[in-house]
Amino acid sequence: MLNRLQRLLPEGLLADAAWFTAEGYPSSLRSRYLSSGWLEPVMRGVFRRPLKTPGLEHKKAPLRWQQVVISLQLVLKRPIVVGGRTALELDGFGHYASSAGPREIHLYGDERAPGWLTKIPIEASIVFHNARKLFRAEPISDALERLMSVIAGDEPSQFATIHGSLTWMRFGDGDWPIVLSTRERAMLELLDELPDRETFHQADVLMEGLVNVSPKRMSVLLRDCRSVKVKRLFLWFADRHAHAWVGRLDRRGIDLGSGKRMLFKGGRLDPTYQITVPEDPNAGG
Secondary structure, three states: HHHHHHHOOOOOOOOEHHHHHHHOHHHHHHHHHHHOOOOOOEEEEEOOOOOEEEEEOOOOOOOOOOHHHHHHHHHHOOOOEEEEHHEEEEEEEHHOOOOOOOOEEEEEEEOOOOOHHHHHHOOEEEEEHHHHEEEEEOOOHHHHHHHHHHHHHHOOOHHHHOOOEEEEEEEEEOEEEEEEOOOOHHHHHHHHHOOOOOHHHHHHHHHHHOOOOOOOHHHHHHHHEEEEHHHHHHHHHHHHHHHHHHHOOOOOOOOOOOOOOOOOOOOOOOOOOEEEEEOOOOOOO
């Protein structure tokens, strides 16, 4: 049983009590593994396989948010990916996506996240979003199934384009893959947070730095997006910054709805997209 657990749960990754029970490890056996040091408690009902760190054998290695996400994706098989601001940071836009206050990790999923996820003791707070509220297609669960093939080496070069809006990168000494939104999808996810959790100025700076975008992928995502607000905002920003890819967007079939959208109090109404935008786009609000 222990050898099997070592295969199922790699060092540094975690699982909850429901997973252990489903895999045939009752609470009595978990207690034995905890007392012998084969498992360590993370929080009530969540356990981790200890990570061996040279020189720190007698200290508990800190739990990083990436290990939590990888555990969700690879061990617990939860349809959850990194998205929004966090995906943009991982994609190299960290200098554009600076944030004041405690760091937030934005995760998106097809279904409800486990109750312990937003309470887990890590260096940042986790914000969970329902991916289905923003996009109709592109099921995350299908993409994670494909990831299993990537790990097995069956299709290492195709995964990033299978769904068009999800990609992956390696993390840590274990070289584990972590699945995240492409920059095109992540930008739409971030715009969905305006004006409550993200600022207009922050989105403007990010769009200015979004020089390399796939027009085909972006066009598909805009057609698939459920939010009229997000689509209008994206196209307004795209026109404003006029990157080379903007002229290659296929705008046919993108439903922009009807009527005006009051997004920013005291702003001006843009006549093309019928949304209120700040008088000064460079302002911090």
